[in-house]
Amino acid sequence: MTTPTGKVICDITISADGYSAGLDQTEERPFGDDGGDGSGAGLHAWMFDTPDENRAEIDRLNTAGAFIMGRNMFGPVRGAWDRRWNGWWGGDPPFHAPVFVLTHHAREPQPMDGGTTYHFVTDGIVSALDMARTAAGGGDVTVLGGATTINQYLAAGLIHELRLHIAPLTLGAGTRLFEGVPPLELEQLTARAASRVTHVTYRVST
Amino acid sequence: MTTPTGKVICDITISADGYSAGLDQTEERPFGDDGGDGSGAGLHAWMFDTPDENRAEIDRLNTAGAFIMGRNMFGPVRGAWDRRWNGWWGGDPPFHAPVFVLTHHAREPQPMDGGTTYHFVTDGIVSALDMARTAAGGGDVTVLGGATTINQYLAAGLIHELRLHIAPLTLGAGTRLFEGVPPLELEQLTARAASRVTHVTYRVST
Numbered sequence: 472m473t474t475p476t477g478k479v480i481c482d483i484t485i486s487a488d489g490y491s492a493g494l495d496q497t498e499e500r501p502f503g504d505d506g507g508d509g510s511g512a513g514l515h516a517w518m519f520d521t522p523d524e525n526r527a528e529i530d531r532l533n534t535a536g537a538f539i540m541g542r543n544m545f546g547p548v549r550g551a552w553d554r555r556w557n558g559w560w561g562g563d564p565p566f567h568a569p570v571f572v573l574t575h576h577a578r579e580p581q582p583m584d585g586g587t588t589y590h591f592v593t594d595g596i597v598s599a600l601d602m603a604r605t606a607a608g609g610g611d612v613t614v615l616g617g618a619t620t621i622n623q624y625l626a627a628g629l630i631h632e633l634r635l636h637i638a639p640l641t642l643g644a645g646t647r648l649f650e651g652v653p654p655l656e657l658e659q660l661t662a663r664a665a666s667r668v669t670h671v672t673y674r675v676s677t
Numbered sequence: 678m679t680t681p682t683g684k685v686i687c688d689i690t691i692s693a694d695g696y697s698a699g700l701d702q703t704e705e706r707p708f709g710d711d712g713g714d715g716s717g718a719g720l721h722a723w724m725f726d727t728p729d730e731n732r733a734e735i736d737r738l739n740t741a742g743a744f745i746m747g748r749n750m751f752g753p754v755r756g757a758w759d760r761r762w763n764g765w766w767g768g769d770p771p772f773h774a775p776v777f778v779l780t781h782h783a784r785e786p787q788p789m790d791g792g793t794t795y796h797f798v799t800d801g802i803v804s805a806l807d808m809a810r811t812a813a814g815g816g817d818v819t820v821l822g823g824a825t826t827i828n829q830y831l832a833a834g835l836i837h838e839l840r841l842h843i844a845p846l847t848l849g850a851g852t853r854l855f856e857g858v859p860p861l862e863l864e865q866l867t868a869r870a871a872s873r874v875t876h877v878t879y880r881v882s883t
Contacts, residue, residue: 487841487855487861487863487877487879488695488855488858489695504860506860506862635693637877639862639863639865639879640860640861640862640863641855641858641860641861642860643855643857643858643859643860648694649693649694649847649849651849652694652847653849654710654846654847654848654849655693655846655847656712656846657693657845657846657847658845659845659870659872659873659874661870662868662869662870662875663868663870664865664867664868664869664877666865667865668865669865669868669875669877671693671843671870671875673693
């Protein structure tokens with residue numbers, strides 16, 4: 472076993488009231504009642520409508536050596552993998568690295584174009600992190616979400632750095648970052664405003 | 678009745694998870710479990726420990742023509758005014774303007790040094806705002822908190838501008854900004870980072 476040297480990072484877009492997705496998520500509306508059409512466009516307008524002024528934050532997402540996400544972020548299929556689903560991101564996903572998907576249902580690894588392979592992990596968040604760190608070599612591991620998954624990692628004290636993108640809207644209900652997480656001491660590393668988002672990076676004291 | 682021309686502003690410090698005070702507030706610990714000693718020093722370190730780099734945001738607080746606060750922000754005395762209490766801010770409070778305190782218990786106005794007078798309003802948030810706007814002339818009215826009071830004004834659609842100071846810690850529980858407030862569309866006006874706080878100003882679409 473090699474000693475991991477990279478950081479474990481969370482990178483997530485939240486509303487001003489801390490939600491990463493609204494209520495009533497469906498296949499057609501993966502972000503639920505998100506202040507827009509359920510596509511996350513309200514929350515993620517900074518990324519889709521103003522990519523140039525947010526290039527650094529978008530590019531930084533892709534520097535991780537491996538990623539982790541919850542099954543609800545991966546897709547709308549619940550229970551056994553009884554229907555073909557290879558994520559929301561098409562045949563050439565933007566990750567270009569191994570992605571470890573937390574699930575209760577075993578599935579063979581799913582290679583995609585461009586270097587992304589989805590690995591399905593059934594034995595919990597610590598195991599997923601171990602695998603992701605090994606896959607990343609000395610690189611960083613980024614936990615992408617959703618908030619429920621991030622909250623589990625935060626509560627377990629496994630996150631070194633939080634990268635928040637705070638969108639200018641509130642949702643009032645949904646999946647909330649930090650919900651159920653014991654108090655954290657943070658060190659504010661950077662903060663930067665673009666026209667439709669505030670980016671804040673915190674180091675988590677553990 | 679003059680037509681009000683100033684803005685109605687909320688100005689409040691919150692944790693990264695949206696709380697303006699922790700649980701178990703007492704006279705000795707007005708901010709409750711606030712990540713520090715209950716004095717709010719954790720949340721308000723930016724104001725007390727690094728005033729120079731946050732001068733603009735501190736000074737801007739004092740440009741309002743009148744202020745509004747809830748009774749829990751004014752002090753720990755509950756029920757009838759059966760004990761002398763003139764706020765947390767000493768004999769010469771930093772407001773230098775009329776301050777309208779929401780309460781269910783009538784009390785005569787309380788003049789202080791330096792131009793601050795506490796007025797006690799028993800007939801609700803709209804009445805308090807009417808009085809504050811009149812007192813402010815054409816100036817701005819700032820609702821200072823706590824979050825419970827601000828949430829009532831937000832839910833009623835009475836706020837034009839939100840000035841948030843996001844402190845680098847989470848509380849996990851307490852009084853949360855936006856709790857129970859229907860979804861809001863915000864326009865991000867400014868955002869600025871100092872070493873221990875991120876200042877974000879939003880226009881509220883009404």
